[in-house]
Amino acid sequence: MAEFFVSLRDSVFGMFSYGFMVRALVGGLLISLCSALLGVSLVLKRYSMIGDGLSHVSFGAMAVAMAAGLAPLQFAIPIVVLAAFLLLRLNENSRVRGDSAVALVSTSALAIGVAAISSSTGVNTDVYSYMFGSLLGMSKSDVLLCVVFSAIILVMFVLFYNRIFAVTFDENFTRATGTNAGLYDMVIAVLTAVTIVLGMRMMGAMLISSLIIFPVLSALQLCRSYRSVVLVSAALSGVCFFAGIWISYHFDDPYSIPPGAGIVLINLLVFLLFSAVSFVRRHKKSVSGQKAGG
Amino acid sequence: MALLSCRNLSMAYEGHTVISGLSFSVEKGDYLCIVGENGSGKSTLVKSLLGLKKPAAGEIVFGNGLSANGIGYLPQQTDIQKDFPASVREVVLSGCLNKLRGRFFFSKKEKARAEETMSLLGIADIRRDCYRNLSGGQQQRVLLARALCATESLLLLDEPVSGLDPLVTKEMYGMIQRINKSGITVIMVSHDIPSAVEYANRILHLHGQSFFFGRTEEYIKSDLGSRFLSAERKERKNG
Numbered sequence: 404m405a406e407f408f409v410s411l412r413d414s415v416f417g418m419f420s421y422g423f424m425v426r427a428l429v430g431g432l433l434i435s436l437c438s439a440l441l442g443v444s445l446v447l448k449r450y451s452m453i454g455d456g457l458s459h460v461s462f463g464a465m466a467v468a469m470a471a472g473l474a475p476l477q478f479a480i481p482i483v484v485l486a487a488f489l490l491l492r493l494n495e496n497s498r499v500r501g502d503s504a505v506a507l508v509s510t511s512a513l514a515i516g517v518a519a520i521s522s523s524t525g526v527n528t529d530v531y532s533y534m535f536g537s538l539l540g541m542s543k544s545d546v547l548l549c550v551v552f553s554a555i556i557l558v559m560f561v562l563f564y565n566r567i568f569a570v571t572f573d574e575n576f577t578r579a580t581g582t583n584a585g586l587y588d589m590v591i592a593v594l595t596a597v598t599i600v601l602g603m604r605m606m607g608a609m610l611i612s613s614l615i616i617f618p619v620l621s622a623l624q625l626c627r628s629y630r631s632v633v634l635v636s637a638a639l640s641g642v643c644f645f646a647g648i649w650i651s652y653h654f655d656d657p658y659s660i661p662p663g664a665g666i667v668l669i670n671l672l673v674f675l676l677f678s679a680v681s682f683v684r685r686h687k688k689s690v691s692g693q694k695a696g697g
Numbered sequence: 698m699a700l701l702s703c704r705n706l707s708m709a710y711e712g713h714t715v716i717s718g719l720s721f722s723v724e725k726g727d728y729l730c731i732v733g734e735n736g737s738g739k740s741t742l743v744k745s746l747l748g749l750k751k752p753a754a755g756e757i758v759f760g761n762g763l764s765a766n767g768i769g770y771l772p773q774q775t776d777i778q779k780d781f782p783a784s785v786r787e788v789v790l791s792g793c794l795n796k797l798r799g800r801f802f803f804s805k806k807e808k809a810r811a812e813e814t815m816s817l818l819g820i821a822d823i824r825r826d827c828y829r830n831l832s833g834g835q836q837q838r839v840l841l842a843r844a845l846c847a848t849e850s851l852l853l854l855d856e857p858v859s860g861l862d863p864l865v866t867k868e869m870y871g872m873i874q875r876i877n878k879s880g881i882t883v884i885m886v887s888h889d890i891p892s893a894v895e896y897a898n899r900i901l902h903l904h905g906q907s908f909f910f911g912r913t914e915e916y917i918k919s920d921l922g923s924r925f926l927s928a929e930r931k932e933r934k935n936g
């Protein structure tokens with residue numbers, strides 16, 4: 404037993420001896436926190452699919468930027484923010500059904516992205532890295548960008564915490580008492596868009612949406628207040644990220660699990676665990692309730 | 698000056714007129730019940746008073762330093778999701794949001810106000826419970842507490858007792874009456890005319906494109922009032 408912990412410790416500390424690992428950990432941890440916080444509002448307002456759609460838009464925008472020789476992040480962030488506004492509006496004025504609108508936008512963006520890449524460079528590893536992320540290939544400037552934006556997102560979230568709760572819980576009441584609910588919907592949309600574009604770099608279009616959804620769904624199984632959902636999902640997101648990276652780092656013989664996939668798998672495991680606990684808890688309650696009643 | 702008055706108000710959805718030429722006013726301390734059949738435009742009127750929907754014609758004027766933002770509102774059907782995890786305290790405290798102005802966080806004063814309101818409505822001991830797990834009556838109390846936190850002068854309640862059983866309904870009516878006696882003006886939408894007549898001192902009855910507005914005693918004697926009240930009595934006898 405003791406030997407196991409020593410080797411675990413060595414393995415964990417070993418990770419920190421590589422520069423690229425430290426960069427991945429710092430950048431990834433921050434993005435995980437941001438996506439979990441914003442995920443709370445997206446999941447509770449039933450906008451999870453919007454997160455998924457935005458990651459595809461982000462992919463398309465980055466691909467176009469690369470093909471056109473523009474700076475990918477500077478090009479992608481405004482486009483994705485715009486798409487976020489559009490999708491939120493579509494969801495409200497339900498001429499087009501919200502979910503079909505998301506599917507429409509995300510498949511188109513995906514097609515545009517693939518077309519842009521293959522017409523300029525031919526399909527190559529870049530597509531792979533944008534689909535599945537390049538967590539371990541983050542440069543110093545990538546990490547710096549992550550740190551700056553995550554800090555802004557975290558500070559904004561804390562400052563607007565009470566308002567974000569109110570618009571998420573009951574938009575009409577919030578509006579009726581004079582809060583500009585539309586403005587805070589936009590704040591949520593912008594923060595989400597920025598988080599997704601940054602997260603795309605690491606996790607790829609395919610996996611970023613799981614960062615937004617999974618920790619929140621797990622937290623929802625057990626928590627009874629908004630504050631606890633926020634705190635627990637942020638903590639879970641960080642822990643799962645760390646564990647996922649470690650798995651990918653530790654088990655690299657003879658085949659390795661890509662870090663993105665490792666993180667999602669750990670998240671899935673936690674979700675199943677939490678669901679089981681919640682199920683047992685409810686089951687117990689209903690049994691004791693029947694006893695008390697009968 | 699009246700706390701709130703509507704002059705020649707018309708409301709419409711995409712050209713389809715729901716209310717037209719409506720005029721009434723509410724004085725400080727009044728208990729006004731807005732009655733009328735389903736679809737007569739009661740909730741639409743509420744939305745216009747709150748500034749959630751613009752009038753097609755006419756105007757709404759606030760007096761005594763009241764504004765649309767200072768109204769405590771209890772919605773008819775909330776968009777609150779069934780599985781939203783929020784504690785009772787969090788929900789009630791969110792009623793103080795209009796007191797934040799430019800600030801980011803609630804002060805001691807607002808937290809104390811939320812606590813007081815919870816004690817007043819008898820939900821202090823469930824303050825840590827999850828809103829979604831409460832009974833219908835408890836949930837309405839929580840929303841009433843939230844509305845009360847949002848106002849010093851005017852409560853606007855849209856069918857606060859629909860779906861509650863008779864005992865809980867009576868409790869709720871009692872609570873609203875006490876709040877009114879403490880000096881807060883109440884406007885309540887209801888389709889329970891007998892109770893409206895019992896508690897309110899003013900009645901606004903929306904009926905098609907016409908309406909009745911006046912004192913409760915006048916309403917009972919009026920054509921519309923006597924017709925609806927006798928119909929209700931018959932139904933009770935038969936039922």
Ligand SMILES: Nc1ncnc2c1ncn2[C@@H]1O[C@H](COP(=O)(O)OP(=O)(O)O)[C@@H](O)[C@H]1O
Nearest residue numbers: 710711715733734735736737738739740741742
């Ligand atoms: N969002 C809406 N769009 C179009 N018509 C509406 C809308 N809301 C209500 N209506 C119509 O306006 C009328 C009044 O509705 P409402 O104010 O909800 O009545 P009440 O609350 O008295 O039952 C109804 O005929 C209803 O169909």
Ligand SMILES: [Mg+2]
Nearest residue numbers: 739740741773
């Ligand atoms: Mg209504």
